[in-house]
Amino acid sequence: MLERLTRPMTSRSEPQTTVDPGRFSQSWIAGGAYGSNEGLYEHFNPATGASIGRVEVAGAEAVDHAVAAARAAQPGWAALSKTERARIMMNFSALISRDVLMLAELEALEVGRPCNAAAGLIAAVPEMMRRYAGLADQISGDLFEASSARLAFARRRPRGVVAAIVPWNVPVLNVLIRAVPALMAGNTVVVKPSEYSPRAAVALAMIATEAGLPDGAFNVVIGLGQQAGQALAEHPGIDFLTFTGSTASGMAVTRASAMQSLKPVAVECGGKSAQILLDDIFEDGGIWPHIFVSAFWNSGQWCAAKTRLLVPASRLADTIAGLRAASSEFPVGDPFDPATALGPLANRVQHERVERYFEMARSSTSYVELDCPNRSAEKGGCFALPGIATEVPDNSPLLQEEIFGPLLSVQTFETVDDAIRIANSTNYGLSGALWTNDAHDSHKVSSEIVTGSLAVYSSARAARPALPDLGSLQYYEPQRQSGFGADGGLAGLHAYTTAQAVAFHN
Numbered sequence: 001m002l003e004r005l006t007r008p009m010t011s012r013s014e015p016q017t018t019v020d021p022g023r024f025s026q027s028w029i030a031g032g033a034y035g036s037n038e039g040l041y042e043h044f045n046p047a048t049g050a051s052i053g054r055v056e057v058a059g060a061e062a063v064d065h066a067v068a069a070a071r072a073a074q075p076g077w078a079a080l081s082k083t084e085r086a087r088i089m090m091n092f093s094a095l096i097s098r099d100v101l102m103l104a105e106l107e108a109l110e111v112g113r114p115c116n117a118a119a120g121l122i123a124a125v126p127e128m129m130r131r132y133a134g135l136a137d138q139i140s141g142d143l144f145e146a147s148s149a150r151l152a153f154a155r156r157r158p159r160g161v162v163a164a165i166v167p168w169n170v171p172v173l174n175v176l177i178r179a180v181p182a183l184m185a186g187n188t189v190v191v192k193p194s195e196y197s198p199r200a201a202v203a204l205a206m207i208a209t210e211a212g213l214p215d216g217a218f219n220v221v222i223g224l225g226q227q228a229g230q231a232l233a234e235h236p237g238i239d240f241l242t243f244t245g246s247t248a249s250g251m252a253v254t255r256a257s258a259m260q261s262l263k264p265v266a267v268e269c270g271g272k273s274a275q276i277l278l279d280d281i282f283e284d285g286g287i288w289p290h291i292f293v294s295a296f297w298n299s300g301q302w303c304a305a306k307t308r309l310l311v312p313a314s315r316l317a318d319t320i321a322g323l324r325a326a327s328s329e330f331p332v333g334d335p336f337d338p339a340t341a342l343g344p345l346a347n348r349v350q351h352e353r354v355e356r357y358f359e360m361a362r363s364s365t366s367y368v369e370l371d372c373p374n375r376s377a378e379k380g381g382c383f384a385l386p387g388i389a390t391e392v393p394d395n396s397p398l399l400q401e402e403i404f405g406p407l408l409s410v411q412t413f414e415t416v417d418d419a420i421r422i423a424n425s426t427n428y429g430l431s432g433a434l435w436t437n438d439a440h441d442s443h444k445v446s447s448e449i450v451t452g453s454l455a456v457y458s459s460a461r462a463a464r465p466a467l468p469d470l471g472s473l474q475y476y477e478p479q480r481q482s483g484f485g486a487d488g489g490l491a492g493l494h495a496y497t498t499a500q501a502v503a504f505h506n
Ligand code: NAD
Pocket: 165, 166, 167, 168, 169, 192, 193, 194, 195, 223, 224, 225, 226, 228, 229, 230, 233, 244, 245, 246, 247, 248, 249, 250, 252, 253, 268, 269, 270, 271, 302, 303, 304, 402, 404, 430
């Protein structure tokens, strides 16, 4: 049986790459490739429409096999000292550094991430891995009472076998940001990558095995959400499920987990994040490239994209002018062109979805297409040029639904209270940003905005790139329908452990 994930597009010549995608076409279970005859999926380069080959799709049987392999490996992995687990993780991180280009090329081929940007982010991932390797030493319990009659403590133990179901938007990071803390806490993992980006996950599992992770510690099952994904969510052999993806799928996996095996879950879902610019910040002409990046990075395909820009009503014209000027620095085009800042959308299905929102913006708002240099000379790929919608009706889906594409809504406000009310007026609560020099207003917004994270910038000079920060290991919890569960830092490591109370009575 041959199925296609995306319809073929007009094909043009393929880029020269150093990577052979065919090496990563099977699941990786118990330290080796696992063939499956349940179906073949063909993928197409979203920039060119050319086939990049087929992968073997696995289902419930492969999931059973992967869970059994992870179960068999877990006690041995957990029994290693933290130092030994850290040493193996450091080997793993060194091999990721070695293979940055190969992994970046896979991301560019599978989902159209600009190769240079992909390599930059992947090169930062080993730092996160090293931080978790060091932090694992701090996983510890609590001593409650000590007397000659009674000693009581709570200790933190690994949960056991962790399933990670992840999306396609940043394929390498999506896998490692879940697998690394789970492994460092003494668990083994079964990863189900998105059906749109399986190869990068398989490559990571192969590297993990080369680095010395025991067979069965890091398994990858290539499969569809409603087959392999659902089988994992329901599986009684999974002790903890960490899900990253859309809110609709997060609800489905939470339901399946609860109804079939009552397993604990953490879900990190979508967002509709607001970025608030207070009046004083307009003095700083350098802010616009930062505002642009925080909305349009990865062509708008990231969970924390600031897709609603809130500005004082009197500053709307300045805002449009600032974003138009900044956009000339961000060429859209071929992911393998080093000058490209924004690649295509990840696949045809995603492209068609996002185009529907652009049509809505053109027909129901004052729509402005930005002036990004268009280097995607040939049509046929899944390209979308960044644009801004202003004067958006209050009840428009453009203000409520996650678009996951390069379309920014600009909303206006009169007072800071007004801005906070507008920022909080969606079902999501993932992320946010605020630009001001006013200490009082920044405290007020940070305490009243309902988000898992908030970046406060006092000037363009102080702003760091508004991208995933892999070094700090700060932690947060998504709010509302953006999900639940601690992510990052020691709190995020603890999420992969479970507490056991022990009392000795003499
Ligand atoms: P998606 O929900 O369609 O798929 C995510 C994963 O879930 C995939 O592996 C998919 O196969 C699987 N899946 C889908 N339905 C399932 C089901 N019924 N049972 C089990 N598994 C199922 O999301 P996507 O389109 O791959 O990714 C985009 C979404 O991910 C956006 O909403 C984005 O905001 C979100 N995201 C969130 C974060 C975060 O940290 N909060 C990070 C990245 C992406």
